[in-house]
Amino acid sequence: MTKHHPDTPSGERPTGPSRRRLLGTAGAAGAAGLVLGAAGGALGTAAATEPPTDLATVGRSRVPFHGAHQPGIVEPAQAHGHLIAFDLAADAGRKEAAALLRRWSRTAEALMAGETPSSRLHDTGIALDAGPSSLTVTFGFGRSFFGRTGLVAHRPAALEPLPPFSSDALDPRRSDGDLWIQIGADDALVAFHALRALQREADGTARVRWQMNGFNRSPGATAGPRTPRNLMGQIDGTNNPKETDEDFERRVFVPAGGDPAWMAGGSYAVLRRIRMLLDDWERTPLAEQEKVLGRRKSDGAPLSGGSETTPVDLEKRNADGDLAIAADAHVRVSAPETNGGAAMLRRSFSYHDGFRDDGAPDAGLLFIAWQADPLKGFVPVQRKLDRGDALSRFIRHEASALFAVPGGAGEGEYVGQRLLEG
Numbered sequence: 001m002t003k004h005h006p007d008t009p010s011g012e013r014p015t016g017p018s019r020r021r022l023l024g025t026a027g028a029a030g031a032a033g034l035v036l037g038a039a040g041g042a043l044g045t046a047a048a049t050e051p052p053t054d055l056a057t058v059g060r061s062r063v064p065f066h067g068a069h070q071p072g073i074v075e076p077a078q079a080h081g082h083l084i085a086f087d088l089a090a091d092a093g094r095k096e097a098a099a100l101l102r103r104w105s106r107t108a109e110a111l112m113a114g115e116t117p118s119s120r121l122h123d124t125g126i127a128l129d130a131g132p133s134s135l136t137v138t139f140g141f142g143r144s145f146f147g148r149t150g151l152v153a154h155r156p157a158a159l160e161p162l163p164p165f166s167s168d169a170l171d172p173r174r175s176d177g178d179l180w181i182q183i184g185a186d187d188a189l190v191a192f193h194a195l196r197a198l199q200r201e202a203d204g205t206a207r208v209r210w211q212m213n214g215f216n217r218s219p220g221a222t223a224g225p226r227t228p229r230n231l232m233g234q235i236d237g238t239n240n241p242k243e244t245d246e247d248f249e250r251r252v253f254v255p256a257g258g259d260p261a262w263m264a265g266g267s268y269a270v271l272r273r274i275r276m277l278l279d280d281w282e283r284t285p286l287a288e289q290e291k292v293l294g295r296r297k298s299d300g301a302p303l304s305g306g307s308e309t310t311p312v313d314l315e316k317r318n319a320d321g322d323l324a325i326a327a328d329a330h331v332r333v334s335a336p337e338t339n340g341g342a343a344m345l346r347r348s349f350s351y352h353d354g355f356r357d358d359g360a361p362d363a364g365l366l367f368i369a370w371q372a373d374p375l376k377g378f379v380p381v382q383r384k385l386d387r388g389d390a391l392s393r394f395i396r397h398e399a400s401a402l403f404a405v406p407g408g409a410g411e412g413e414y415v416g417q418r419l420l421e422g
């Protein structure tokens with residue numbers, strides 16, 4: 001399907017120059033000046049003299065933009081993440097939202113390919129000598145988007161507001177939003193470059209509602225891939241659904257023929273900003289920390305025995321007759337076996353935003369859960385955790401959002417087109 005491009009007279013998709021080609025080509029200063037605009041002076045000089053940067057594996061790694069699903073869901077969480085939510089401007093409706101998603105998609109496609117986005121705006125140059133660095137950009141729609149764009153009839157039933165939980169201490173200013181972008185990259189400059197490029201594309205159409213920054217372990221820090229640790233020091237992500245599981249697609253993605261039709265191949269993202277009471281946690285003896293979770297801290301092995309990947313045995317008893325995994329241990333209370341099979345794909349980022357007035361670290365988990373239906377994933381599990389999770393003593397849910405993340409864009413399509421032009 002060939003689509004008319006809004007920003008070129010011919011209507012063809014402009015392909016931006018590779019960032020590396022821009023740096024390395026003799027005489028690139030002129031071209032760079034065009035692309036870089038105001039910043040072109042200083043960077044243009046560098047462009048004429050600097051050799052192209054050789055990229056290592058991390059920089060070269062590239063995730064495709066097009067596909068059945070949007071990027072940033074099944075790929076391992078990157079070292080750097082930015083989450084940003086927008087509200088549409090008062091005078092922006094469906095037409096303006098469609099134009100924005102078209103611009104955003106075009107920009108995301110170029111950035112993920114390691115290209116300088118060709119846009120009506122000047123590039124900042126922040127990522128000039130970097131490769132794609134596994135950049136992913138993922139777009140979602142919040143419940144309020146549908147009212148503002150006259151699309152309430154197309155709003156998924158799954159976007160019903162999440163129920164309140166007794167342990168919620170939610171800040172509405174850092175919750176919800178009409179539109180959401182999740183950015184992840186294994187290079188901090190590439191991630192920030194994408195954040196700025198996408199934010200600037202929204203100027204005049206949508207304004208930032210909230211923004212959060214997260215991180216994970218850098219690729220290459222360990223000899224082989226390992227499950228990441230969170231800021232409590234726990235290995236976190238072991239018992240996630242695996243792409244090889246027979247029911248993975250059904251659990252995580254809306255099927256073709258699902259309701260609404262425009263969500264086929266899409267998923268629902270539940271975001272919770274969960275602050276960790278790290279001073280309390282770090283004062284807690286190791287054995288108690290392990291009992292709270294139900295797994296060993298050193299290697300993530302379940303307290304019922306084995307290694308990290310050994311299935312958790314919830315029936316196992318110690319010699320003294322006690323349950324090896326306590327009745328309120330986090331892994332027992334959250335396990336699909338104790339929640340009627342409810343499961344979600346957890347793909348989170350840690351965060352640290354300095355220290356609060358009381359001296360405690362403002363740090364924790366940007367918990368992101370992906371599922372085909374929040375009522376069969378996050379909601380029943382969080383209800384159960386809310387009633388009796390030993391981890392609750394050490395965490396505070398401070399912000400919350402739920403977004404419908406449509407399927408991936410086909411060639412020549414933009415994300416959300418099936419909704420906005422359907």
Ligand SMILES: C=CC1=C(C)c2cc3[nH]c(cc4nc(cc5[nH]c(cc1n2)c(C)c5CCC(=O)O)C(CCC(=O)O)=C4C)c(C)c3C=C
Pocket residue numbers: 230232234235236237238239240272274275276293295312330331334335336343344364365367378381382385395
């Ligand atoms: C409602 C869903 C969940 C919230 C909120 C949540 C918060 C949370 N979790 C950890 C740390 C770990 N969680 C682990 C397992 C785990 N957690 C959930 C759900 C929520 N967690 C599920 C469904 C599971 C898998 C259970 C299973 O099938 O065994 C683990 C163990 C390792 C793993 O399997 O990932 C850790 C560690 C924190 C720190 C946290 C809030 C800050």
Ligand SMILES: [Fe+2]
Pocket residue numbers: 330334
């Ligand atoms: Fe958990």
